[in-house]
Amino acid sequence: MLTQRDLQEFVRDKFRDYRLILVSNREPYLHRRAGKGVECIQPASGMATALDPMMRSCGGTWIAHGAGDADRQVSGPTSRVAVPPDDPKYTLRRVWLTKEQEQRYYYGLSNQGLWPLCHVVFRRPVFDPRDWAAYREVNALFADAVIEEAGTGPAFVFIQDYHFALLPRMLKERNPRLAVAQFWHIPWPNRETFRVFPWGQELLDGLLGNDLLGFHLNYHCTNFLETVERNLESHVDLEKWRINRQGHATSVRPFPVSIDVERHEREAVSPAVEKQMRRWRQELRLGREHLGIGIDRLDYTKGIPERLRSIDRLLEKHPDLVGRVRFLQVGVPSRVHIAEYKGLGEQVRALVDQINWRWSAEDWTPIVLVDRHLGQTDMMALHRLARFCFVSSLHDGMNLVAKEFVSSRLDDDGVLILSRFAGSARELTDALLVNPYDLDECADALYAALQMPDEERRWRMQRMRAEVAENTVYRWAIDILSLLLKLDQTLPADASGAGA
Numbered sequence: 001m002l003t004q005r006d007l008q009e010f011v012r013d014k015f016r017d018y019r020l021i022l023v024s025n026r027e028p029y030l031h032r033r034a035g036k037g038v039e040c041i042q043p044a045s046g047m048a049t050a051l052d053p054m055m056r057s058c059g060g061t062w063i064a065h066g067a068g069d070a071d072r073q074v075s076g077p078t079s080r081v082a083v084p085p086d087d088p089k090y091t092l093r094r095v096w097l098t099k100e101q102e103q104r105y106y107y108g109l110s111n112q113g114l115w116p117l118c119h120v121v122f123r124r125p126v127f128d129p130r131d132w133a134a135y136r137e138v139n140a141l142f143a144d145a146v147i148e149e150a151g152t153g154p155a156f157v158f159i160q161d162y163h164f165a166l167l168p169r170m171l172k173e174r175n176p177r178l179a180v181a182q183f184w185h186i187p188w189p190n191r192e193t194f195r196v197f198p199w200g201q202e203l204l205d206g207l208l209g210n211d212l213l214g215f216h217l218n219y220h221c222t223n224f225l226e227t228v229e230r231n232l233e234s235h236v237d238l239e240k241w242r243i244n245r246q247g248h249a250t251s252v253r254p255f256p257v258s259i260d261v262e263r264h265e266r267e268a269v270s271p272a273v274e275k276q277m278r279r280w281r282q283e284l285r286l287g288r289e290h291l292g293i294g295i296d297r298l299d300y301t302k303g304i305p306e307r308l309r310s311i312d313r314l315l316e317k318h319p320d321l322v323g324r325v326r327f328l329q330v331g332v333p334s335r336v337h338i339a340e341y342k343g344l345g346e347q348v349r350a351l352v353d354q355i356n357w358r359w360s361a362e363d364w365t366p367i368v369l370v371d372r373h374l375g376q377t378d379m380m381a382l383h384r385l386a387r388f389c390f391v392s393s394l395h396d397g398m399n400l401v402a403k404e405f406v407s408s409r410l411d412d413d414g415v416l417i418l419s420r421f422a423g424s425a426r427e428l429t430d431a432l433l434v435n436p437y438d439l440d441e442c443a444d445a446l447y448a449a450l451q452m453p454d455e456e457r458r459w460r461m462q463r464m465r466a467e468v469a470e471n472t473v474y475r476w477a478i479d480i481l482s483l484l485l486k487l488d489q490t491l492p493a494d495a496s497g498a499g500a
Contacts, residue, residue, distance in 0.1 A: 003262045007057040007474040014485055015156070018179075020060030021149050023142060023167065024160035025106065027064035028052045029083045029092060031074040038070040040085045042376075047160055047185055049400055053260040054477045056089040061149045063142060065102070066094030095145050097138060104134030106163070107337050114162045117197060118186045119301045119395040120421075123340070127198050136166060139206075143170040150178060156484060159210075161185045166202070168209030172248070179488040181212040181480060183255065186397045187423075188220040191227040204232045208245050211487045214255040214480060216397045216423040221252045251487060255480055256427060259403050261472045268380045268408040276381035284326060284368065290387040290450055292327040295379060295401050297334040298345050298371075303392035303419065303436040304331060305344075305351055310392070310442035311366060312355045317443055323361050325450060327390075328368045328382065345371065383408035388415040388449040391422060392436040398423040402431070406464045413457055415449035416464065417442070427467050430460040 011020075028048045031040050042048060055062055062083075066075065075081050075094050082088035097105070108131030116123040142164060146157055159167055159182040168180050194200060204227070207213060215221050221241060229236040234245035243250045267273065284291065292311075296302040311327050331348055335341040349369065356365040374382075383389065389405040399422040406416060406428065418424065418431035425433055432445040 001261060001469045002472050002474040002478060004053060004057050004260065004474060007054065007477055010478050010481070011058045015058070015481070017154055019150060019153060019155040020055075020058050021146055021155055021157045022051065022055060022060065022062045022160070023146060023157065023164060024048075024051070024062070024064050025110070025163040027066065027068075027071075027092060027094065028055070028062060029081075029085065030068035031070040031081075032068045033070050038074060040074075040083075049259060049404075050257050050473050050476070051160070052084075053263065053473055056084070057474070057477075059090050061091045061093050063093045063095060063145050063149065065106075066096055067102075072096070093145060093149060095141055097141070101134050101138055103337070104128075104131045105138040107335065109135040110163050111335055112338060113197075114165075115186070115301075117193065118162065118189050120187070120189075121301050121394045123300060125196070129198075132199050139164055139166040139170060142167055143174065146171055146178075147174055150175065154488075155179070156181070156481070156488075158183070158480070158484075166206035169206040170209070172209040179484055180210050181214065181484045182207065182210045183214040183257070183480070184220070184224075184397075185216070185257070187217075187395060188215060188223045188227070190223050191230040194227045195231065200231055204228055205245070208232075208234070208243060208248065208250045210250050212480070212484050213250055213252050215252070216254065216256050217426060218254050220397075221254050224252055251483070253483065255476055256423065256471065257398050257400070257476050258468065258471050258473045259400055259407060260474070261407050261469050264380075264404060264407040265410060267376065268384065269410060270377075272377050273380045273384065276377050277385055280378070280381050280385060284328065285363070286326070286385070289324055289326045289364075291382075291385050292325065292388045292390055292446070292449075293330070293382050293386040293405075294327070294390050294392070295330040295374075295382070296332070298331045298341060298348065299334055300340065300344055301394055301396060303394045304329065304348055306394070306436045306439070306442070307390055307392040308348070308351050308355060308367065310390075310436075310439055310446060312358070313439045313443040314446045315359050315366060317440075318447055321447075321450070322359055322366075323364045325366065325387075326364070326368065327366060328370065330370045330374055330379075330382075332373050333371060379404070380408050383414075384411075386414060388417055388446070390417045390442075390446070391419055391424075392417075392434070392442065393419045393422040394436055396422040396424075400424075402428055403468050406461065406468050409461055409465065412461045412465070413454075414461060415452055415457055416461075417445050417449055427471065428464050430463045430467075 079094045083092045112126040116125045156179045241252045352367050352369045359366050383405045391402045402424045416431040419436045434442050434445045
């Protein structure tokens with residue numbers, strides 16, 4: 001298992017002369033007013049879960065949108081703050097956006113345009129030219145921040161996700177010597193689907209400013225290569241997974257993201273988690289009932305209504321389970337400024353009420369809904385208490401909840417029920433794999449999880465734990481940085497500086 005120490009040694013050995021700059025929309029630490037003071041929290045984010053350990057190891061600068069109501073107060077005139085607050089390891093540089101920019105770039109183009117375009121969940125994307133203009137504008141603001149932070153020395157820029165498709169080309173035009181990589185955390189659509197995007201050529205050209213472009217799966221890489229081949233004048237080498245355009249080469253590779261397994265395992269057995277396990281056991285009044293859990297942002301790609309209907313179908317098929325199983329759904333509010341997300345929250349609450357009304361008996365109800373953010377300690381406590389964890393994504397690039405559940409189970413117990421349409425299903429093949437649209441298949445998997453013999457639960461969990469331990473977030477980071485370092489040797493030697 002590759003650990004934080006392995007990454008630290010790798011960076012010291014190979015990257016001592018380079019400055020590392022990471023770029024994302026969401027910041028890893030957010031400052032907000034609390035009473036008369038200010039508190040620092042970690043926003044709910046699978047991406048931050050993966051990348052914060054990497055930055056703790058490597059140091060450098062993380063550039064992100066400052067969204068907390070106390071962020072400016074804490075950052076001061078330089079827009080910088082050292083994080084984590086209790087043990088600073090790297091610098092957080094904040095970029096400030098107007099409300100209009102945030103609304104159009106983030107809630108508009110990114111999450112009503114690109115998000116539904118890239119996920120096969122049958123939601124129609126919204127393409128507004130004003131959103132695209134704001135997207136361009138914000139990418140340019142981040143380019144300014146990167147160029148300023150990079151200075152004139154060697155630097156690696158690691159861009160995250162679909163919010164910054166234009167940024168790589170902007171950076172290369174201003175400083176060709178920058179080594180630029182981007183990881184696209186969501187699926188990439190097939191070439192026919194992508195053709196509906198009105199600004200497709202400009203977006204693809206922006207991404208081809210990267211020296212290295214990563215996706216979770218081979219399938220997403222192939223989709224991207226075929227999309228470029230169909231839509232943009234370039235030379236696409238499908239065997240070498242490389243694209244040449246206007247004298248610049250972009251390598252495309254799969255890098256399945258993961259978690260900090262060593263840290264996760266250590267914290268899962270901490271006294272704080274044990275304490276929260278006792279609290280949850282008491283709060284849920286768990287006696288002989290089996291507990292199932294689902295932990296998600298409230299997002300239509302996560303399949304939460306389908307999951308709840310599967311619980312309802314389970315009780316229809318096996319009424320003897322009434323009073324014997326309880327399902328806790330954590331649904332963290334997300335993107336509530338978008339009507340469809342707000343409507344999803346209302347739909348989930350109504351569905352929970354309907355199912356609970358149908359099946360409630362005395363002081364028992366089948367579903368408990370927690371519609372707020374839970375800290376890591378609470379989530380680990382629930383992982384350890386649960387007989388099963390149900391991940392029912394309709395389409396997901398990876399889904400780290402599945403890996404976190406597995407990593408928490410040092411007792412080698414518990415069952416993972418996992419959608420075939422989550423990227424993690426390619427690795428966690430000993431989960432019970434389901435089609436989340438098939439209620440009967442899901443209900444049967446739920447029943448199998450409740451009836452599964454101890455020995456089978458153990459060997460399934462042991463094999464999944466071994467898979468996650470072998471492929472940690474540190475292996476992911478080392479694999480990406482190693483290839484980027486190799487590609488950096490091919491960058492033009494006569495380019496210099498961070499000129500205009």
